[in-house]
Amino acid sequence: MSNSRRISRPAVAFRPRGVRGATAALLGAAALAVLPGCSSLEYREGIxxxxxxxxxxxxGTGSACVTNGEKPPAGYVRYPEGxxxxxxxxxxDVYWRTHTVDxxxxxxxxxxxxDAPDAG
Structure with missing residues (x-):
């Protein structure tokens, strides 16, 4: 009795080796060409x-960041709601460069x- 097994694979149409790589490269290039026009993907730095x-x-026009749940330090206040x-x-951000809270x-x-434009 022989332990060797013969694996049978279905025949596939001939496909040159470079076709998959070329297809992936073309799809990648197409995606890169389209993405810069998508404004929803624009990076905006958070305050x-x-x-x-x-x-x-x-x-004053200075600002800082405070850990959620903590009170602002002396000399600072929360921004007005909205x-x-x-x-x-x-x-x-532009508005508060020329305005403050007394x-x-x-x-x-x-x-x-x-001097900066008024954000309204």
């Missing part, structure tokens, strides 16, 4: 990490602000 929230300097910058150079919580023009 803070996911475990933090941004705070604003009272009477006016919190999320990404560098977004509407509110000691009463009122939004005022920042005394140390550079």
């Amino acid at each position: 803070c990490r996911g475990s933090e929230y941004p705070v604003l300097t009272v009477n 006016k919190v910058p999320q990404h560098v150079d977004d509407k509110w 000691e009463h919580g009122t939004i005022v023009d920042a005394p140390d602000a550079p």
